[in-house]
Amino acid sequence: MALAVLLAALLGLVVIVKWFLFQPRNPSSPPCIGSWIPWVGAAFQFGKASLEFIEQARSKHGPVFTVFALGKRFTFVTEEEGAEAFFKSKDLNFEQAVQQAVENAVSVPAEAFYQNHSTLYSMMKGKMGPSNLHMFTGTLCRELHEHMGHLGTKGAGDLNDLVRHVMYPAVVNTLFGKGICPTSQSELKEFEEHFQKYDEDFEYASQMPECFLRNWSKSKKWLLKLFEKVVSDAERTNPSETTSKTLLQHLLDNLQGKHLAPSYGLLMLWASQANAVPIAFWTLVFILSYPSIYKKVMEDLTSVFGKAGKDKIEVSEEDLKNLPFIKWCTLEAIRLRSPGAITKKVINPIRIQVRVGVFVVVSFFVSSEGCFRRVLYDSSMILLEKRRLRGDLITVYNFLVRGSGEAGDLFSVITSDRTCGNGVKLRQGKLRLDIRKRFFTERVVAHWNRLPSEVVTAPGLSEFKKRLDCALSHMV
Incomplete structure (x- = not known):
């Protein structure tokens, strides 16, 4: 009798382990990256070099994939559809995503x-x-x-x-x-x-x-x-x-x-x-x-x-x-600083079909070019994005007006008659930081060069701001 109970218990344990390790995946669900270690999952690989891990996963599995780590499922969305759902969907909740972390950290x-x-x-x-x-x-x-x-x-x-x-x-x-x-x-x-x-x-x-x-x-x-x-x-x-x-x-x-x-x-x-x-x-x-x-x-x-x-x-x-x-x-x-990600918890299934209880993660550092721009300009995040760009362009204007002798380190001014658009275009200088792909000079030069001539030649800062606001309302 005791032997039969022991065998039944062992058989049950094998079935449970097999279910956890080899459970069939819903064909409509995103591919899931885990490991043979229960609960821990891909935590070690993900923690060692997060950005490289995510980029490799995106190349291998496509724009939507799930990472199983520390008993949780994190689904990464890196294309326009997923990002749009992340920012607009009422079926994603930030509070529920951070609640357990706060409880663990300070016992609330x-x-x-x-x-x-x-x-x-x-x-x-x-x-x-x-x-x-x-x-x-x-x-x-x-x-x-x-x-x-x-x-x-x-x-x-x-x-x-x-x-x-x-x-x-x-x-x-x-x-x-x-x-x-x-x-x-x-x-x-x-x-x-x-x-x-x-x-x-x-x-x-x-x-x-x-x-x-x-x-x-x-x-x-x-x-x-x-x-x-x-x-x-x-x-x-x-x-x-x-x-x-x-x-x-x-x-x-x-x-x-x-x-x-x-x-x-x-x-x-x-x-x-x-x-x-x-x-x-x-x-x-x-x-x-x-x-x-x-x-x-x-x-x-x-x-x-x-x-x-x-x-x-x-x-x-x-x-x-x-x-x-x-x-x-x-x-x-x-x-x-180290790039981060925004996390929300799925409380009802969303369009990209991520099941309830999964955490959806979006990172500005691993998403495809233009993905966030298209989504943000259709959502309430437009104000934050425009405010940042506006501040960058005002900084450039102040820098040029003050005529710093060190401008060559940042960018140089092209005033040739052959330039189209405005006649005060910028060319990126040598100042670079390899640990960031979107350093200030790389980010701002293209936007400045697309500004109309009447904006960049404004007679003063207040007038520049007025003309810039008008121009930004038409820029994408």
Whole structure:
């Protein structure tokens, strides 16, 4: 009897394994890339070199294919039909795509996540929107001066460490309030060890159970315990005047379920550091890597703030408007970062016939030429795409009007009578970055050369903007 039960159990196990490994595929479903390892699937191949993996899969399987990894199915769409469905379909949901990641990362249950997501997203978007960023400028400048003063006037070290040691306390004190989070040298060491471990493995830990990442789990629990005190201090000092509140205090005011405050506080801390530190680092790397770019940046700073001295510089919103070249360097640094992808979850079958529960992924870096342009210009994303192009063209206009002597590094002007269209065409210069296929000069030259003559010869910036807006309304 016992032997019969054992044989039946073994037979059942074989059937289950065979079903998982060799289950028949629906002929109308996209081809699926996995491996012989249950649950893990293609995670190792995908994680090693994501872009190469996706490009090879696209070449082999076509524009729509599925990758099975870590127990989930991710269907990639790389052509116009799939991208159009991704952006327009109401049967795809972003919240459901990120909910499990948030639960794994900071222990927020699904019900609480859905209850708070819309409210907190709207609050954050409003407080950190372009029209309100000037409210953070003064505090951030003072914090940067204070912590850069600790560096001294000479010495050498790792640039990434330098940026992190300056940016972390400056950003934290600005968003959370002075002294709310640990920023003193005596408190920082243990905190840095835990936060760096938490940050380094965040992408993996947000996609898999904690039991596979014990050290990460230990750091997460330590940080959540720390944030119980952080939240308590923020609530104790929470003012009644809205204008005096920190971003953390606004979050606490809008949060439903106060016991989750440490979790959302930790998530906010990670989000602020995950963006601020790498972008500051890459902006400095980009500027310091090219002497001509560095020279131009220093000239612009001198023209706005005067020669460098011992006096502390106060940066205003108006000052930043007079530094478009530095803004361009920052935007280019953002594009230097590791390319990402947008993920949504299928909640009802969509036109490309991806089954319910699958995650649909679209990446600007692996899709065919023109795919996104056609789709974006037919959707609400048109405003974002046009705003970026408009900013690029305004930067070129300012650059040409100011007549920088370093223009040859970026592009040169062709003023021959034989040119068709406008008479102030650009030719791309030698400045290139191999790690990006769409560097600024490559992206903007073609658009500039298609502008009508009356736009590029506008007598001033305000007139150029008016004529550019008119021209962009007809450009594809």
